[in-house]
Amino acid sequence: MDYKGFDNSFGLDGKVAMVTGAAQGIGKAIAELYAAKGADLVLVDLKPDVKITESAIQKLGRKAVSVIADLTKSADIQNAVNTAISEFGRIDILANVAGVVFLDDAENISEEYWDTTMAVNLKAVFMLAQAVGRKMIEAGGGNIINMASQAGLVALDNHVAYCASKAGVISVTKTLAYEWGQYNINVNSISPTVILTELGKKAWAGEVGEAMKKLIPAGRFGYPEEVAAVALFLASDAAGLITGENIVIDGGYTIK
Numbered sequence: 001m002d003y004k005g006f007d008n009s010f011g012l013d014g015k016v017a018m019v020t021g022a023a024q025g026i027g028k029a030i031a032e033l034y035a036a037k038g039a040d041l042v043l044v045d046l047k048p049d050v051k052i053t054e055s056a057i058q059k060l061g062r063k064a065v066s067v068i069a070d071l072t073k074s075a076d077i078q079n080a081v082n083t084a085i086s087e088f089g090r091i092d093i094l095a096n097v098a099g100v101v102f103l104d105d106a107e108n109i110s111e112e113y114w115d116t117t118m119a120v121n122l123k124a125v126f127m128l129a130q131a132v133g134r135k136m137i138e139a140g141g142g143n144i145i146n147m148a149s150q151a152g153l154v155a156l157d158n159h160v161a162y163c164a165s166k167a168g169v170i171s172v173t174k175t176l177a178y179e180w181g182q183y184n185i186n187v188n189s190i191s192p193t194v195i196l197t198e199l200g201k202k203a204w205a206g207e208v209g210e211a212m213k214k215l216i217p218a219g220r221f222g223y224p225e226e227v228a229a230v231a232l233f234l235a236s237d238a239a240g241l242i243t244g245e246n247i248v249i250d251g252g253y254t255i256k
Helices: 025-036 050-059 074-088 111-139 160-183 198-203 206-213 224-235
Strands: 016-020 040-045 064-068 093-096 142-147 185-192 246-249
Touching: 016 025, 016 074, 025 040, 025 050, 025 093, 025 198, 025 224, 040 050, 040 074, 050 064, 064 074, 074 111, 093 111, 093 224, 111 142, 111 160, 111 185, 142 160, 142 224, 160 185, 160 246, 185 224, 224 246
Parallel strands: 016 040, 016 093, 040 064, 093 142, 142 185, 185 246
Antiparallel strands: none
């Protein structure tokens, strides 16, 4: 598609965005920033707390609908997509954020932990992108942002399943971008370092967190709104020539 310029306020007016993992953390931050920039939202999460995000977005004057879904189930994925099409007629942006992490060393991690990690972090990301991608192909374009991690680029202790799943997300992102560029669909991923969500604050409190920060040139962890800012840029028309990329937000952790 030819270049047509862009709204330099990075506005999303008139866009419909689906955000998974929208009940809390990074997903919630992305959903609320998208709404603040003019998008209407389809909010997907396994947790009923997603209704709280829905109410917050409606207070911003945007339309929002929430879908409680287990994204490891194809029926739930299709229901989320059908709900979006029924409510809004299209999906312009997909922010594929939902994920899990189970930590254990490589010699002891259970098959259950491995399978659940792959099902949520990799298979569900692809299956939802596939279902939404079909709608975007029909509509003539769209924008998909997958949440990967610095763990998809480097080895992290006790993260073998998580690292493998996030490396897979980066690979899927590149492949979808390669195949779907002809349909005016941009596909990119974001790879954050430790982000101080409620879960992140607990997992990286105390000595373990201080030791990790010493390995980050910037000397600190990130915040959900910093990831949301990159997700906004990638969703905007300003990023129209960026596809198949993995944007790293890690304070320099992976530059070594």
